[in-house]
Amino acid sequence: MIYLAGRVIRQTLNDKRSVMMILVAPLLILTLISFLLGDSDYVPVVGIVKNTAPSSLIAALEEQELNTIDVTNNEARHAKSYLKEHNKVDAVLTLSQDAGMSLTLYEPSTKSTKAASEIQSAMASLNPSAQINSSYVYGSQNQSTFDSLGYVFLALFAFFLVFIISGIALVKERSGGTLERLLMTPIKRAEVILGYTIGYGVFAVVQAILMVLYSMFVLQLDSAGNIGWVLLTMVLLAMTAVSFGATISIFASSELQVVQMIPFTIIPQVFFSGLIPLDLIPYHLGNLSYIMPIYYGAASIKGVMVYGHGFFDIWGHLAGLVVYACFLYLVNTQALKKFRRL
Amino acid sequence: MDIHVSHVNKSFDRKLIINDITFTIPSGEICCLLGPSGSGKTTLIRLMIGAIAADQGTIHFENTQMPSIEMLKKIGFMPQHNALYDDLSAEANLKFFGGLHRLGKHRLERRIEDVLEMVELTEHRSRLVKKFSNGMKKRLSLAAAILHSPSVLFLDEPTVGIDPVLRRKVWEQFQAFKRAGTTIIVSTHVMDEVNECDRAALIYNGSLIEYDALPALLEKTENGRVEELFFMASSKKEGDLK
Numbered sequence: 347m348i349y350l351a352g353r354v355i356r357q358t359l360n361d362k363r364s365v366m367m368i369l370v371a372p373l374l375i376l377t378l379i380s381f382l383l384g385d386s387d388y389v390p391v392v393g394i395v396k397n398t399a400p401s402s403l404i405a406a407l408e409e410q411e412l413n414t415i416d417v418t419n420n421e422a423r424h425a426k427s428y429l430k431e432h433n434k435v436d437a438v439l440t441l442s443q444d445a446g447m448s449l450t451l452y453e454p455s456t457k458s459t460k461a462a463s464e465i466q467s468a469m470a471s472l473n474p475s476a477q478i479n480s481s482y483v484y485g486s487q488n489q490s491t492f493d494s495l496g497y498v499f500l501a502l503f504a505f506f507l508v509f510i511i512s513g514i515a516l517v518k519e520r521s522g523g524t525l526e527r528l529l530m531t532p533i534k535r536a537e538v539i540l541g542y543t544i545g546y547g548v549f550a551v552v553q554a555i556l557m558v559l560y561s562m563f564v565l566q567l568d569s570a571g572n573i574g575w576v577l578l579t580m581v582l583l584a585m586t587a588v589s590f591g592a593t594i595s596i597f598a599s600s601e602l603q604v605v606q607m608i609p610f611t612i613i614p615q616v617f618f619s620g621l622i623p624l625d626l627i628p629y630h631l632g633n634l635s636y637i638m639p640i641y642y643g644a645a646s647i648k649g650v651m652v653y654g655h656g657f658f659d660i661w662g663h664l665a666g667l668v669v670y671a672c673f674l675y676l677v678n679t680q681a682l683k684k685f686r687r688l
Numbered sequence: 689m690d691i692h693v694s695h696v697n698k699s700f701d702r703k704l705i706i707n708d709i710t711f712t713i714p715s716g717e718i719c720c721l722l723g724p725s726g727s728g729k730t731t732l733i734r735l736m737i738g739a740i741a742a743d744q745g746t747i748h749f750e751n752t753q754m755p756s757i758e759m760l761k762k763i764g765f766m767p768q769h770n771a772l773y774d775d776l777s778a779e780a781n782l783k784f785f786g787g788l789h790r791l792g793k794h795r796l797e798r799r800i801e802d803v804l805e806m807v808e809l810t811e812h813r814s815r816l817v818k819k820f821s822n823g824m825k826k827r828l829s830l831a832a833a834i835l836h837s838p839s840v841l842f843l844d845e846p847t848v849g850i851d852p853v854l855r856r857k858v859w860e861q862f863q864a865f866k867r868a869g870t871t872i873i874v875s876t877h878v879m880d881e882v883n884e885c886d887r888a889a890l891i892y893n894g895s896l897i898e899y900d901a902l903p904a905l906l907e908k909t910e911n912g913r914v915e916e917l918f919f920m921a922s923s924k925k926e927g928d929l930k
Contacts, residue, residue: 523771527832530737530765531788532757687741688755 363606371609378617381627388626390461393417393428393438403441406468412461425450426483436461447476453484453652454494457623484570484652496567497651498619501644504554504580505587506612512546513591513604520685521600529686539678543588543671550584570654576647579660582667583643589674590639596681615640620648642666689750689762689839689871690715691736696745698731705731707894708745713873713887718866720882721875722914723891729875730768732891733842736873737765749840761789764838768845768875770825774818778809778828781817782835789836796835803831806861823850830858834865841865843874847881859884879915890917897921 358364389411396404396416407414417438421428425438429452436458437451449465451458462480469476485494492499519525528538554577561567569576591604594611598604615638618624624632635641646663649655657664691713698706706728713719721729734740736747738755747754749762772781779800786796804810807827817825826846833841843862847855862872862884874885882888888905890898898905898917909916 523767523769524773526734526739527765527767527771528785528788530739530760530763531785532760532790533788534757686739686755688738688757 363603367606367609371613375609375613378614381617381622381631387628388457388460389413390436390457390464391415391434392461392465393421393425393432393435395419395422395440399439399441402472403468406472407439407465409471410464410468412464429483437465439465446479448479448481451480451482453482454486454489455623456626458482492565493567494652495621496561496565497647498616498621498644500557500561500576500580501583501619501640501647502616504550504557504583505590505615505640505643507553508546508550508584508587509591509594509612510604510608511549511591512542512588513595513598514601515546516542516592516595517598517601517604520595526685529682535682535686535688536675536679538682539589539592539675542592543585543675546588547581547585550588551581554580554584567651569651571650571656573650575650575655575657575660579643579646579650579664579667582664582671583639586639586643586667586671586674589671589678592678593674593681596678596684614638619644636666639667639670642670691840691871691873692746692748693732693736694746694748696732696735696742696747698735698740698743705894706735706742709889709891709894709896710745711889711896711899713871715871716866716869717886718862718872718874718884720885720888721873721891722879722882722888723875723877724918725877727877727891728894729877729891730844731894733844733873733875737763737842761836762839764833764836764841766829766833766841766843766846768848770822770829772817772825772829772832775816777814777816778804778820778831779813781828782832785832786835791836799835799837803835806834807831808857823854826850826854826858830861838870840871840873843872845875845877847876847878879913882914888914890914890921892918892921 358368391413392407393415394404394407394417396414398419404414415435417428422438422440425440428438429435429450435452437449440448440450442448447469449462451461462478465478469478516525529535558573558576558580562569562573590611594604594607598607614634618627618632618635618638619640624635626632642663646660646667649660649663653659693712694710696706696709697704709732721732723729731740735742736754738747738760741755749756749759752759773784776784782800782803783796786799791799800813801810804813807830809824809827809831812820812824817828820828826849830843830846833843841862847858850858859881862874866872866886874881876882882902882905885902887899887901889896890905898908900908905914905917906912
């Protein structure tokens with residue numbers, strides 16, 4: 347038994363990826379989770395018609411961790427339109443004789459929760475029995491977590507499953523010697539990568555259609571926009587995943603090593619995919635999302651499903667995916683030089 | 689076509705694996721790369737077919753310097769490990785490799801019939817390769833290597849792990865290819881197999897210790913067995929070290 351334990355320890359220590367996975371990966375993931383679930387120092391911005399609001403309310407709001415800005419009566423009446431046009435404002439608080447106090451928020455998110463909570467605290471100090479009617483520009487209070495975050499999972503699984511299959515298949519191709527054998531034919535390196543992308547792309551299309559239709563018609567996930575754009579995004583995302591898997595497989599010599607890289611390559615992307623508003627991530631780390639393909643996919647799917655966006659609103663994200671896939675395609679074609687110079 | 693290997697060196701992680709090897713293989717002959725395991729035979733084959741780059745030296749097939757995509761059309765390669773797709777049938781494997789050589793539908797179908805018959809796997813053509821025995825996989829691997837009728841055939845340890853009867857058949861097959869004009873380079877650590885070859889390159893610790901036609905090689909030994917040349921090389925090395 348002691349020999350077995352000794353062998354396992356020596357073997358693991360000799361495998362740098364295993365050591366990284368055991369020691370570094372949990373710290374990285376815990377840090378990301380603390381960003382996600384920890385206290386945020388985000389200060390929400392709330393619009394209010396200051397000249398008609400009671401001064402005690404303004405004073406109570408200013409004592410909370412929020413910034414107030416003055417809006418006109420007209421802007422407050424059309425709070426939803428105002429919020430759509432002013433990204434920096436999280437909520438608009440309006441008071442009227444008939445409707446009482448109403449709070450219009452952009453969408454169910456960490457920022458909205460914080461804004462609502464600070465306003466509730468301010469109201470509790472003035473009138474604990476006051477009722478605030480909340481509504482959202484996009485989404486509703488009755489939405490389940492799946493309804494509000496379903497788009498993230500669509501993007502995530504479209505990417506992850508194809509990445510795993512293509513990454514492992516390429517490593518297997520290398521370790522089994524078939525890659526060397528096929529490169530000893532007149533096929534061009536670019537054709538090898540393209541062949542892989544098309545081959546797995548077919549499965550990616552089928553998977554994307556299946557996931558979207560199942561989510562919509564069985565799991566009742568709503569989409570404000572045309573699901574054709576969701577499908578297109580998922581297919582592009584899955585194509586990028588094939589190339590991403592191929593790139594990762596360059597650095598892995600076994601199937602296990604592909605799996606060992608998941609905590610460093612896939613899990614961070616989950617946190618930058620839209621689960622947390624990117625400007626809440628400290629030290630401007632939210633900008634890292636621009637180098638993560640899942641971000642482009644999730645942002646595009648969110649645009650269509652949540653905001654009802656069309657092609658002209660999401661084309662930037664789709665272009666991001668295309669550029670990413672092309673870049674990885676070139677990297678992979680160059681990487682094959684390791685196995686054949688021409 | 690003649691193959692010229694000229695002053696080729698190759699190191700991995702600063703360890704010299706191929707040390708200044710020079711020799712010429714005449715067209716239409718069977719040349720044996722003979723040496724113990726780890727002597728550098730597979731590396732030399734991979735250098736010759738252009739899978740890896742030499743640190744120094746050149747390899748020419750006739751007048752064409754390797755690597756060359758054009759030349760890959762004329763080369764057949766049977767790797768040491770079978771390098772087949774286990775989840776595909778024998779026929780699907782052959783269709784795939786034949787397709788990469790751009791054989792064309794009708795020629796490919798004809799060649800698949802021919803090579804399956806040649807390696808006696810016609811009746812197993814639809815079976816998945818994962819259900820094949822090691823000997824059957826070897827034969828299928830050979831079939832994939834000769835599918836496009838190459839003029840030069842590289843065979844890396846083709847008889848490892850197969851029984852003597854099959855080994856006999858495989859060598860008969862190689863002789864038949866030779867009669868058809870194919871140049872064959874075959875690596876082996878089985879000393880007896882040198883008798884099947886026209887000439888042999890004896891490789892020891894990455895160096896070419898002898899290279900000649902078989903009769904001339906055997907003349908250099910006292911008992912007519914090539915092992916003796918390896919013993920002599922190993923004794924000389926020990927002497928040099930002392």
